[in-house]
Structures are given as C-alpha cells and as structure tokens.
Amino acid sequence: MFCQVYGMESADKVHTMSQAFRLKQSIEDAVIAGEFLPGDRLDEASLAERFGVSRTPIREALLQLGAEGFIDVRPRRGAIVSVPSPTRLFEMFETMAEIESACGRLAARRLTPDNDEAMEAAHRACEIAAHEGDSEQYYADNRNFHEAIYRASRNSFLADQAFALHKRLSAYRRIQLRARNRLLQSLQEHAGILEAIRAGDEQLSATRLHDHVLVQGERFSDMVLGLAGDRRSDAAGSRSGTTR
Template identity: 55%
Template sequence: MTKHSSTLRETIEEMIAMGELQPGQHLDETELATRFGVSRTPIRETLIQLESMGLVVIRPRRGAIVAELGPQQLVEMFEVMSELEATCGRLAARRMTPEEQHVLLAAHEACKAAVEAGEPDEYYYRNEAFHEAIYAGSHNSFLFEQTRGLYRRLRPYRRLQLRVRNRIGHSYSEHEGVVQAILAGDGDKAAELLRSHVMIQGQRFSDLMASLPQLTKSAA
C-alpha cells in the first residue's frame, strides 16, 4: 500500500467513523475521486480495503455502501469490545509507568472539563484519549492494535451513546473508578469496571437502539 493510498483509506475511514459518511450511504466512486483529486482506481482499492475491515459493503453491480450493523451484530461487537478493554485494564494496572499514569490522569481531567461544559462531542474526543491511554498502558502492542481497531469500528455507536441524557456524567463517574483501580494496581477491579463500562445491555441497549435513527437519517 502506498503512502497516498494509506492516507486516503485513513481519511475515508475517519469520515465513516465520525458519521460524515452515514451507515447505509452509497459511496459513489466518481464523487469520491473528484473530492480527493484522484482517479477512480485508488478509490476502488480503498473501498476494497475498507470492506476487509468491515466498514464498507461492496454489492455486485450496485457499488459500495457504508456498512450497517444490526442489533445482534452490535451486541456481539460490544461484547468483544468489553472483554478487550477489560484485558487492557488488567494489564495496565500491572504495567503502567508513572509517566503513563500521569497521561491517564490528564485525560481523565480533560473528560471532567467536557462534562462540566456539557459538551458530549468534546467529551467523546477526550473519552477516546482516555481509553487509548489504557490500551497503551497494557504494554501489549497486539492487544493495543486489536482493541483500537474495534474501537474505531464502533465509534459512531459509542459517540451516539454519549448523547443519551446524563450518559456523559455517568461515563465520567465510571472512569473515576477505573482510574483508581489502575493506580492502586488492582487489575481484577479495573477489568471488572471496564467490562461493565463498555458493555451495552438492558436500558443502555434500548437507548442505543432508540437513537440509531439519528445516525442513519441522512443516509436515505
């Protein structure tokens, strides 16, 4: 993969992850080629790469669309996400350096500022930095890449969750417990709290399902 094609893939991946390209939206190769000032060939190659990541579905004779996740797929992916994050937390509690703990605390404080400002989108970005600090603190590069990859796949849905009433306040409170467990070196507690923090079930699942039309309303 050339540097240019890698950049193109990352750019379109980011547009999908942040909802600029909506689930179910048709991806017109000519329009994308014009937008990025390239030929259709690198666009087609990029869409194939994104299909292999589960972000795009390429349909014979009908072109590509942004992948949509059904309720069962979402539950299954969040289930795996919760276990990956739990493992990251368990390892981070054992392996984080003092410098990495400072990074985690700074990310936690940035989340607090976003909560106090009542800014769910800002909180989303700070929340991502918070979780990545834990992934990095696991000191397991394979786990880091796998967890971050699934996080990116679920970004539109995790972002949507934060728009549910009072969710960012609850999320920050859950972060506080995670931070304290990691700083105390309690890997089992950190894992338990992260698993619960990420998993969607019960009311949280119902809230997410009710919010999904907001994510797809412009895709029609």
C-alpha cells in the same frame, strides 16, 4: 478531530504515503464524521470525482477499509457503510468490553508512572468537558482516556486491536454520549477504573472496564431496537438469536 491510524506512525510519513492511503484515511474520517451514514453507498465514480483522482486508488482504499471491517464491500455490488444489525452491534460492544477489560487487567499488572500520568491527564480533561456539558469535547477526551488505557496494557498489538474496534464503534458511542446524564455517569466510572488500575487490582479493573463498555452497548441496543427491524438474516455463524 483526528487521525492517528494505528501506530501513530502515520503523521510523520504523510508525504511518503500514496494517494490510496490518504484516501483511505479521508474516507474513513468522512464515515466517522457521519458524512456517510450507515447504509450509504460509497460509489467509486463519485468518490473519484470528489477527491479528483481516478477510480483505481479509490478502489484500493475501499478494499482496504473493507478488509478492516470498516465498510462492507460486496463483490460486484459495491461498497456501503456497514449497517450492523442490533444483534451484531451488541456483539461488537461485548467484544469491545472483553478487549478493554483485558487491557485493564494488563494495565493493572504493569502500570508505569508514564502511563499513570497519561491516564490521569486524560481523565482530568474528561472532567472539564463533562462539567461544562460539552459532549463533543467529552467524546474526544473520552477517546484519549481509553487510548491511554490501551497503551498502559503495554501490549502494543492488543492496543492496536482496541484502537481499531474503538474506531469502528465511534459513531455509535457518539450518539450515545449526547445524553447529559451519561456524561457524568461515564466520568464517575472512569474514576473507578483509574482507581482499580492504580491499586493493581486486575480483577476489579477488568470488571469495571467491562461494565463501563457494555453499558454503552446495552443502552445503544435499547435505543436502536426501538425502531429498527433486523436487517441481516444471513450474517455470520449461526444466528445467535439471543446473545445474552
């Protein structure tokens, strides 16, 4: 389980960091770990007590997480773990698909031996986890594989955006990977993606990554739509009724 914020500049600077930054990480980790579920209130006083600090750094952490879109901070009404509507969730996956495919396109164009090696290593780790049916492990290795692709784009800004969105979606991805079939299918898709990038085929890389990501969103939407009604009437732009 682990941090590595954006750069990867956090690990070595830990002792320099203020409490607020540490708390931000801790709270984010707790959310990702599923300790706080979507919709849960993040009460300032409780969190302050839990971490043994005053409300001030807690507030600062929450506001930052809110600015990143990780949680929902409504003025005067406290913070809650975001509960994206099925529509919103689909939109997030669709966006992720576009960003990842952009990474893939650039990776195909600019692949270096270093990046190739990193992707290969991550892919092999995924293979092992998949064949052992260890979905938790696969979840972690899968993340590394995707991050390797982000880096291979050789655009650190784009990679940061991809990291961030990947994190925001991690909760939903995890649930989704529990299905064993999906593990092996995912692995096969990875192989195809790797192949396309190595061949330097930008278009194919982009398409395969796009589909690989979007299929998760679709599966998840289906899963969710089964039960939940639509929570958000006000949210965003013009309610985009369909989105597909």
